[in-house]
Amino acid sequence: MAEAVFHAPKRKRRVYENYESPFPIPFGQNCGPKKDIRIFHAELINNNVIVRNAEDIEQLYGKGYFGKGILSRSRPNFTISDPKLVAKWKDVKTDMPVITSKKYQRNVEWATELMRRQGQDENTVLRILKDYTKPLEHPCVKRNKEVQLHDELNSEMVSTMAGTAGRENLSVLNGDSGKSDDMEDLSKQADCLQDSGHDPLIASNLNEHVVEVAAPLRHVHCSKQDILLPHCGTQPEDCSQGGSLTCARERGPDDEYVLVEEAVCDVSRSEDAANEDLEQKKRLICRRNPYRISEYLQLSLEEAFFLVYALGCLSIYYEKEPLTIVKLWEVFTTIQPTFRTTYMAYHYFRSKGWVPKAGLKYGTDLLLYRKGPPFYHASYSVIIELVDDRFEGSLRRPFSWKSLAALSRVSVNVSKELMLCYLIKPSSMTDKEMESPECIKRIKVQEVILSRWVSSRERSDQDEL
Numbered sequence: 001m002a003e004a005v006f007h008a009p010k011r012k013r014r015v016y017e018n019y020e021s022p023f024p025i026p027f028g029q030n031c032g033p034k035k036d037i038r039i040f041h042a043e044l045i046n047n048n049v050i051v052r053n054a055e056d057i058e059q060l061y062g063k064g065y066f067g068k069g070i071l072s073r074s075r076p077n078f079t080i081s082d083p084k085l086v087a088k089w090k091d092v093k094t095d096m097p098v099i100t101s102k103k104y105q106r107n108v109e110w111a112t113e114l115m116r117r118q119g120q121d122e123n124t125v126l127r128i129l130k131d132y133t134k135p136l137e138h139p140c141v142k143r144n145k146e147v148q149l150h151d152e153l154n155s156e157m158v159s160t161m162a163g164t165a166g167r168e169n170l171s172v173l174n175g176d177s178g179k180s181d182d183m184e185d186l187s188k189q190a191d192c193l194q195d196s197g198h199d200p201l202i203a204s205n206l207n208e209h210v211v212e213v214a215a216p217l218r219h220v221h222c223s224k225q226d227i228l229l230p231h232c233g234t235q236p237e238d239c240s241q242g243g244s245l246t247c248a249r250e251r252g253p254d255d256e257y258v259l260v261e262e263a264v265c266d267v268s269r270s271e272d273a274a275n276e277d278l279e280q281k282k283r284l285i286c287r288r289n290p291y292r293i294s295e296y297l298q299l300s301l302e303e304a305f306f307l308v309y310a311l312g313c314l315s316i317y318y319e320k321e322p323l324t325i326v327k328l329w330e331v332f333t334t335i336q337p338t339f340r341t342t343y344m345a346y347h348y349f350r351s352k353g354w355v356p357k358a359g360l361k362y363g364t365d366l367l368l369y370r371k372g373p374p375f376y377h378a379s380y381s382v383i384i385e386l387v388d389d390r391f392e393g394s395l396r397r398p399f400s401w402k403s404l405a406a407l408s409r410v411s412v413n414v415s416k417e418l419m420l421c422y423l424i425k426p427s428s429m430t431d432k433e434m435e436s437p438e439c440i441k442r443i444k445v446q447e448v449i450l451s452r453w454v455s456s457r458e459r460s461d462q463d464e465l
Contacts, residue, residue, distance in 0.1 A: 009370040010377045010415060019371055022353065024063040025313050037313055042304060044318045047335045049304040051297040060297060065355050065372040066307065067299040074373055078295040085261055089284060096286070097258045104260045104287065108133060111290035129290060136257070136286040255292055259284040300358060301332045301339055302346040309437055310347060329437050338396060340434060342366075344423050345384040348445050356382075362414060363407055366421075380419045381411045388427045389444075408452050420448040 025037050040056040042049050051057055051067065057076055060066045069076025081097040089098055108129060115125045264283050299307070307314035309325050316323050323331065332339045342365060349356045355369040359381050367378035387393045399407075411418040424444040425434075433439050 007379070007417065009379045012375060012377060015375055017374055019375065021063040022371075023311055023313075024059045024066070024307075025311055040307070040314045042299065042314055042316045044316055044323065044331070049299040049301065049316060051299065052294075057297040060299075060307075065369075065374075066303045067297040069295050070298050071293070071295040076295050076297050078293075080255055080258070080289075080293065089259075089261075092259075092284065094259065097255045097289075098284065099258055099260055101260055101262045104258065104289075107289060107291040114291070132290055133287055136288065255289050257286060258289045260287050261285075301336055302343045302356070305329070305332060305339075305343055305437075306347060306350055310350070325437060330435070341384055341386045341396065341423060344386075344440055344443055345382065345421050345445075347440060348421075349382075362410060362416070364411075364418070367416070368419075378416055381407075381416045382419045382421050383407075384421045384423065386423045386425065389424055390427065391422070391424075404450070405452070408450055412452060418450045420450060422446045422448065 024040070038059070040051065040060060041053060042051045042056075044050075050070075051060060057069075061068075061075060065074075067076075068074050069078055071078035079097060080099055080103070082099055082103070085098040085100065092098075112125055112129060115128070116122075120128075261282055262285050264281050304314065304316060305328055308316060308328060316328060318331075329340075332343075336342075345366060346356050349366065349368055353370075355372045356366045357369060357373065357378070359365055359367040359378075362381050364381040365384045366380075366382040368380040368382060369378050370376040383397060385395055385397070387395075408418050422445070424446060425439070426442055429439065429442060433442075
């Protein structure tokens with residue numbers, strides 16, 4: 001068996017970001033005895049490990065490229081904004097999504113259908129949506145010269161809805177002690193307009209809505225984009241009510257407020273009312289989004305366990321109870337019977353500095369990236385096998401020469417090398433020992449690079465010699 005020749009990773013032509021860190025923990029010079037390690041929060045829902053917090057998502061993916069966005073190709077940067085409208089209104093300094101009126105109406109229809117499925121009568125549905133989707137007083141956005149766009153944003157008053165905080169997870173923006181019966185009824189139904197996106201968490205979210213009762217919004221300053229959302233009350237005493245609207249980045253991936261491009265008819269001033277000239281003018285109107293689609297970070301089981309076991313920077317909860325390392329090892333093995341084998345290989349390659357990702361699209365177990373997918377193409381496609389020290393045992397993927405040649409050909413065509421990773425366990429290791437992650441310490445790894453022999457290339461090499 002010849003020694004494999006190392007081929008340098010192929011760097012991507014266009015790189016749009018900077019490399020931060022291999023892990024989301026203090027690393028290298030930043031690591032010290034007094035340096036606290038941040039513990040990230042994840043949940044095990046429907047056999048998926050999900051991270052909801054926006055800051056945790058940014059840290060986990062930005063430092064080590066763990067997981068992927070459930071609505072994105074890789075980096076969780078999903079937005080409901082229309083790219084053409086964003087380019088059209090690029091002078092408007094805001095981090096609120098800009099969408100078309102057609103898309104907004106579709107969100108209203110989805111919210112209407114959801115409330116109907118929850119058993120609400122038609123009058124209640126219409127009344128709630130009418131008050132919920134009223135135009136808000138325009139945010140004071142700024143152009144490059146700090147000029148406010150009073151002519152391009154609508155200005156109206158949002159109806160005040162006050163509610164009770166009877167549920168454990170209520171999040172009230174602004175309270176009001178004097179509530180009418182109608183407003184109390186609206187507040188009880190407001191939760192059906194919150195967090196109703198289609199995602200892996202939909203099964204658990206239906207009973208855990210976070211209700212946010214609309215009320216006059218006070219001035220809020222967002223640190224990054226300098227957005228000001230003034231209160232919507234018409235009377236000066238409205239400002240006395242407590243509460244404030246937090247920035248979108250602090251709240252998470254939800255887009256509660258959106259800018260909707262709508263056509264407004266301007267009647268030209270003319271003496272002859274019969275010959276009025278109606279001119280369509282596009283304006284951005286601030287409204288509340290009745291149907292929000294949230295993106296979360298989904299971690300593979302191997303990534304999640306590595307963050308818990310190897311780095312100690314992640315806590316995984318199931319029904320609000322944290323899971324121990326041994327329990328996670330057991331649960332993940334139940335969810336994915338081959339988890340122990342794939343995690344051992346994942347742990348090994350991560351410790352070597354590679355960024356392993358799922359290799360399903362190329363018919364392998366793992367793909368190995370240098371630094372991360374944004375910087376380099378994957379160098380190796382990895383097949384993982386667990387054997388004993390005599391290289392015996394039941395194989396996960398028994399290959400024939402034909403299937404192995406086909407997989408090798410696929411890997412070569414996508415500029416990757418096919419690697420067979422053998423995890424060698426002692427013959428004396430029992431199944432009982434495999435039930436604990438401590439068995440990893442006794443595992444040895446042997447890598448075999450499989451290359452296709454090309455006769456014509458071999459002859460040309462001989463001729464050169």
